[in-house]
Amino acid sequence: MRRVPSALSIAGTDPTGGAGIHADLKTFQECKAYGMAVVTSVVAQNTKGVQDVWHVPLEMVEKQMKAVLEDIRPNAVKTGMIATPEMIEKVADLLDGQDIPLVIDPVMVATSGDSLMEQESTSLMKNRLMPLAHVVTPNIAEAETLTGLSIKTQKEAEQAAKMLVDDMGASAAVVKGGHFTGDATDILYVNGQIDYLTAPRTDTNHTHGTGCSLSASIAAELARGNTIKEAVTNSKTFISQAIHDTLGIGKGNGPVNHWASRLKKDDILV
Ligand SMILES: Nc1ncnc2c1ncn2[C@@H]1O[C@H](COP(=O)(O)OP(=O)(O)OP(=O)(O)O)[C@@H](O)[C@H]1O
Numbered sequence: 001m002r003r004v005p006s007a008l009s010i011a012g013t014d015p016t017g018g019a020g021i022h023a024d025l026k027t028f029q030e031c032k033a034y035g036m037a038v039v040t041s042v043v044a045q046n047t048k049g050v051q052d053v054w055h056v057p058l059e060m061v062e063k064q065m066k067a068v069l070e071d072i073r074p075n076a077v078k079t080g081m082i083a084t085p086e087m088i089e090k091v092a093d094l095l096d097g098q099d100i101p102l103v104i105d106p107v108m109v110a111t112s113g114d115s116l117m118e119q120e121s122t123s124l125m126k127n128r129l130m131p132l133a134h135v136v137t138p139n140i141a142e143a144e145t146l147t148g149l150s151i152k153t154q155k156e157a158e159q160a161a162k163m164l165v166d167d168m169g170a171s172a173a174v175v176k177g178g179h180f181t182g183d184a185t186d187i188l189y190v191n192g193q194i195d196y197l198t199a200p201r202t203d204t205n206h207t208h209g210t211g212c213s214l215s216a217s218i219a220a221e222l223a224r225g226n227t228i229k230e231a232v233t234n235s236k237t238f239i240s241q242a243i244h245d246t247l248g249i250g251k252g253n254g255p256v257n258h259w260a261s262r263l264k265k266d267d268i269l270v
């Protein structure tokens with residue numbers, strides 16, 4: 001048997017291909033991991049917003065997860081949209097004890113402002129998923145919800161990252177600064193150390209799926225055997241280029257350019 005790095009996404013869908021499992025699979029491919037996906041919710045959405053959500057029945061989520069885990073065992077897993085408390089519990093039960101690096105993107109609200117998680121899910125996210133996480137990747141609003149802190153400064157973001165690890169049991173935290181102003185600076189807390197990962201801010205509204213793609217890239221990097229610090233650093237480079245080399249498609253907040261590193265100018269039809 002060959003050792004092919006593989007990564008599994010457990011997340012919701014986006015028929016326009018910019019967020020959710022679609023973004024994750026594109027990212028896995030670009031970051032050189034064989035991609036797999038378990039669908040948690042089918043979402044009717046586009047770059048303008050969310051129109052409707054249909055949750056996959058719990059037993060079908062379980063069957064999908066078991067089908068993957070007993071066959072092509074992933075070298076890393078990432079979770080995205082897991083909307084209901086029951087589904088969080090089910091996914092946590094199935095991942096507990098698997099000994100597979102786990103990246104948790106605590107998806108709560110889409111770029112468009114539409115809610116993607118029921119409010120009652122927050123405590124289960126904290127109590128059941130956080131302790132299983134190798135890396136948790138909240139944006140500012142999600143870090144505020146999880147920690148109860150108000151985060152207006154980078155020092156407060158540092159404090160939140162520390163709480164997610166020291167108090168809630170994740171091994172590492174990346175508090176993403178995409179919604180701050182100035183440079184796009186993310187704060188990584190791992191092995192008792194804070195690191196600032198900074199990239200110039202691209203002036204664009206085409207940021208649909210940035211959070212999904214960053215966390216999927218971290219999972220692919222972990223699947224390839226990189227350390228958490230290497231994985232997060234390489235993923236920051238990946239997402240910065242994907243945002244900078246925009247595709248410019250979509251009537252709202254357009255998707256990022258997952259294949260930016262390979263796409264030549266002449267490949268785009270104008
Ligand atoms: N305009 C930008 N220019 C450069 N990097 C950005 C920009 N916006 C976000 N980022 C980066 O993209 C990644 C995702 O961060 P963000 O805080 O936007 O997450 P998110 O809110 O989960 O994603 P989304 O906005 O898609 O919901 C981070 O690495 C962040 O620094």
Ligand SMILES: Cc1ncc(COP(=O)(O)O)c(N)n1
Nearest residue numbers: 012013019020110111208209
């Ligand atoms: C299925 C799904 N998962 C996650 C997001 C968040 O992505 P974003 O906040 O970048 O729109 C989304 N819109 N849809």
